[in-house]
Amino acid sequence: MGFVVFLLVLVGLNVWMTQRVLSAGPTLDHKGLLVAGIWVVPLMGALIARNQLRARTPLVDSEMPPPPPAAPAPATVDAAEVPALALGTCLRNANGWPVLEWPLVEGWLAGINDVQQRQHARLACHRAWLMHLRDAMGPYATLHETEDAFVLSTLEPGVLKATAAFIARSRRRIDQVLGALASPPAGAKSILVVFDDEADYYPYTAAYDADDGEAAFSGGMFVDAGCPHFVTRRDDLSRIEPVIVHELTHAALAHLQLPLWLDEGIAVNTEHRLTGAQRTEHTPQQMHRLHQDFWGDTEIQQFWAGTSFRRPDDGNKLSYDLARIIVEQLAKTWDPFAAFVASARRSDAGAQAAHEALGIDLGALVCALLHRDATPAWSPRPDTLPPPVTAA
Structure with a gap:
């Protein structure tokens, strides 16, 4: 008799915890795994699910009354x-x-x-x-x-x-x-x-x-x-x-209406400097190989135009990382870099400003960073660039 009572209590606990997991809302990850754990590993699975529910930040507590009525939106x-x-x-x-x-x-x-x-x-x-x-x-x-x-x-x-x-x-x-x-x-x-x-x-x-x-x-x-x-x-x-x-x-x-690659490169470096946040999905060596494999004549022109930042594939993350690397290198000498940023224009991806303020060719710089031979095909080509893209 005692075993039957224990079994009923266990099943009831599992059903209750399963309902809580499934109704937890989008802030709770891996719901399927939690539900499986509840039933495959009795008691322990329910305990893990309970801890996950407590740890999450709820979007809205259903038992919490809404805040006092705010002033109506004006007409x-x-x-x-x-x-x-x-x-x-x-x-x-x-x-x-x-x-x-x-x-x-x-x-x-x-x-x-x-x-x-x-x-x-x-x-x-x-x-x-x-x-x-x-x-x-x-x-x-x-x-x-x-x-x-x-x-x-x-x-x-x-x-x-x-x-x-x-x-x-x-x-x-x-x-x-x-x-x-x-x-x-x-x-x-x-x-x-x-x-x-x-x-x-x-x-x-x-x-x-x-x-x-x-x-x-x-x-x-x-x-x-x-x-x-x-x-x-x-x-x-x-x-x-x-x-x-x-x-x-x-x-x-x-x-300043900057080229997108420069705008994003400064933003990423500032983000890292002020918050210490860095996404480390890959090691630096792995990222370097990914860059070498991805960038070609067509892709680098997309980078200068900003369209590669909107790609749904690896070109997205590699664009942000390449922008970060370029800005990190250029900003080591701040005054010339600041002069470059102040005069960089979207229409040529900053090519003329780089020549005048830094004395460099942007395409040659990227080739050097990726350890490949310089080629004119990697320099920004305003005559072939699509309309520049703004920051997002």
């Missing part, structure tokens, strides 16, 4: 000198998310002559749009605003405040690292939107992705479309931090 934005901007005339639905037609907003802002009033009005437009986006994200979403940043997400209040503080601290550190090269827009606040999962993140970023092909996956994306902001997926703060630094660096450099 208009008021400003001196011009009639109010009716948001309904310039707010569109993009894959289920509200997006402002920023050219229309800029046309309205152009009617405000006073520079300070125009900055205040632009900030009000950013705030109003984020409030509409907040409402689309659901009742648990919160828009947290500080002197330096907007943070929109379902993160817990303490994490929201810590994230905003990290953004402010990172802005100051990036200014110190980049010196005169950094120039965030006057009066602007950094904007971070943290989506719960891929199901929300990718439809939103697709609204800003100009590529017709398959976009390469990423941990974050800097959107420089009228209202510069960066987006990422919800995760623990230590994993979001490198994305924040990376995308804040893009924001600080956006005024």
Whole structure:
């Protein structure tokens, strides 16, 4: 009799734990393995599953009441000198998310002559749009605003405040690292939107992705479309931090309109310097061999144009790594490098600026880094480059 009771309790425990695993949501990985462990290894499997459930950061605690009602998203934005901007005339639905037609907003802002009033009005437009986006994200979403940043997400209040503080601290550190090269827009606040999962993140970023092909996956994306902001997926703060630094660096450099390889190379190196985060899927020796095998005459021209950064294959990660290596080498002598960055242009992938400020040929430099004979076919060729791609 005692064995039967024990068996019933064990089965009940397994059924209950299986239900908890299957309903845990997208933040719990390897659900199938956990369920198998529950039934294959009695008690121990349930204990492992329980520990995994406790360790995960829930998207939303179903037993937690939503935050107090926030101020409703405005229908208009008021400003001196011009009639109010009716948001309904310039707010569109993009894959289920509200997006402002920023050219229309800029046309309205152009009617405000006073520079300070125009900055205040632009900030009000950013705030109003984020409030509409907040409402689309659901009742648990919160828009947290500080002197330096907007943070929109379902993160817990303490994490929201810590994230905003990290953004402010990172802005100051990036200014110190980049010196005169950094120039965030006057009066602007950094904007971070943290989506719960891929199901929300990718439809939103697709609204800003100009590529017709398959976009390469990423941990974050800097959107420089009228209202510069960066987006990422919800995760623990230590994993979001490198994305924040990376995308804040893009924001600080956006005024220079850099070639993509240079923009990404500076962002990756700044990310590593300020957060210590480095992706080490392969050893340096393995990466070197992958570079040697991948890059050819056609691929290197894609790199200079920026299109290789959007490849869905290894060309994506190799493009970021090659950009990192080039910038790491060039930035060892800062003053000439800063002069190069200040004059580099997307139209020729920075080739002329490299000749004038550094006295080098970019194609020859890459050949030397990959231990291959120099060839003119590897130098940027503006006459054959496709339209340059901007940072993402």
